[in-house]
Amino acid sequence: MKISSAEFVMSNSDVAKCPKNSLPEYAFIGRSNVGKSSLINMLMQRKSLAKTSGRPGKTQLINHFIINKNWYLVDLPGYGYARVSKSTKKVFQKFITQYFEKRQQLVLAFVLVDCRHEPQKIDLEFMQWMGENQIPFSIIFTKADKLKPNVLSKNIEAYTQKMLENWEEMPTYFVTSSSKGIGREELLAYIDAINQQVNSN
Ligand code: GDP
Numbered sequence: 383m384k385i386s387s388a389e390f391v392m393s394n395s396d397v398a399k400c401p402k403n404s405l406p407e408y409a410f411i412g413r414s415n416v417g418k419s420s421l422i423n424m425l426m427q428r429k430s431l432a433k434t435s436g437r438p439g440k441t442q443l444i445n446h447f448i449i450n451k452n453w454y455l456v457d458l459p460g461y462g463y464a465r466v467s468k469s470t471k472k473v474f475q476k477f478i479t480q481y482f483e484k485r486q487q488l489v490l491a492f493v494l495v496d497c498r499h500e501p502q503k504i505d506l507e508f509m510q511w512m513g514e515n516q517i518p519f520s521i522i523f524t525k526a527d528k529l530k531p532n533v534l535s536k537n538i539e540a541y542t543q544k545m546l547e548n549w550e551e552m553p554t555y556f557v558t559s560s561s562k563g564i565g566r567e568e569l570l571a572y573i574d575a576i577n578q579q580v581n582s583n
Contacts, residue, residue: 383574386450388426393443397481401446406580407454407487408573410522411478412494413504414460417524420560421494422447422457425569432457444481453577454487462504482517489576490518492569497523497537497557501544510548520554522569527559 391401412418422432431447445457458478482488491512495505512519523541526534534557542552556572558565 383450383570385426385570388428388431388447388449388455390431391446391448391454393445395443395477397444397477397484400444400481400485401448401454401487404487405448405453406489406577407446407456407485409456409458409481409488409491410494411458411491411508412460412522412524413462413496413502416460416494416496417560418457418460418494421522421524421558422455424558424560424563425566426455444477453573456488461508462502482512483515488517489580490520492522492556493519494522494524495541497526497534498528501541506544506548509545509553513549520556520572522565523555523557525559526557526564527562 392399394400410418410422419432423429426447426449432445442459444459447455447457449455458481461475461478482491493505493509493512495502509519509521521541523538529537538555538557545552554572556565556569558569
């Protein structure tokens with residue numbers, strides 16, 4: 383898929399205020415600092431469409447971007463950020479939950495995971511919750527350039543094994559690096575294929 387336009391639409395913390403039309407949308411979520419903003423900018427080939435974090439946790443809103451005028455990319459707040467106060471954390475978790483439960487237009491969520499780390503409890507719990515609520519998701523491993531290829535495959539294999547303790551199969555996953563542009567074509571082709579399916583229904 384060629385990206386011919388990528389525009390910011392709106393930010394809010396209320397799913398009821400999200401865009402009303404029925405364009406398919408894809409949400410991006412993960413722990414703070416996982417590389418979400420960098421990935422979005424890499425996918426869209428824009429320097430600062432999504433803000434890269436100086437201070438993690440500052441983008442605590444649901445951010446809609448319209449891509450090629452026919453689908454939405456949704457940048458969700460990073461979770462698991464300790465520096466926000468407990469009450470702020472609670473509120474943003476609630477509206478994220480509501481977003482996932484209520485947003486009819488959501489086709490798929492991408493859960494971002496740093497390929498360098500062992501499976502983290504918060505990510506596993508979040509994916510578990512997504513599964514229980516029947517919200518389709520794929521995994522995006524980020525920062526692949528930071529590992530040697532053999533370590534990278536070992537980590538992904540270990541992650542797969544961990545997932546298989548709770549899941550019948552490993553969800554579709556992508557290996558990416560924003561600094562090297564790895565995974566861009568694959569991810570965009572995947573979204574494109576789903577968009578075509580959605581449009582033909
Ligand atoms: P966010 O908080 O999830 O939006 O994360 P950012 O996109 O702001 O990235 C967090 C940090 O990781 C920044 O210092 C980025 O430069 C760095 N980073 C993000 N993606 C990559 C990547 O693919 N490769 C490398 N080497 N660093 C990355």
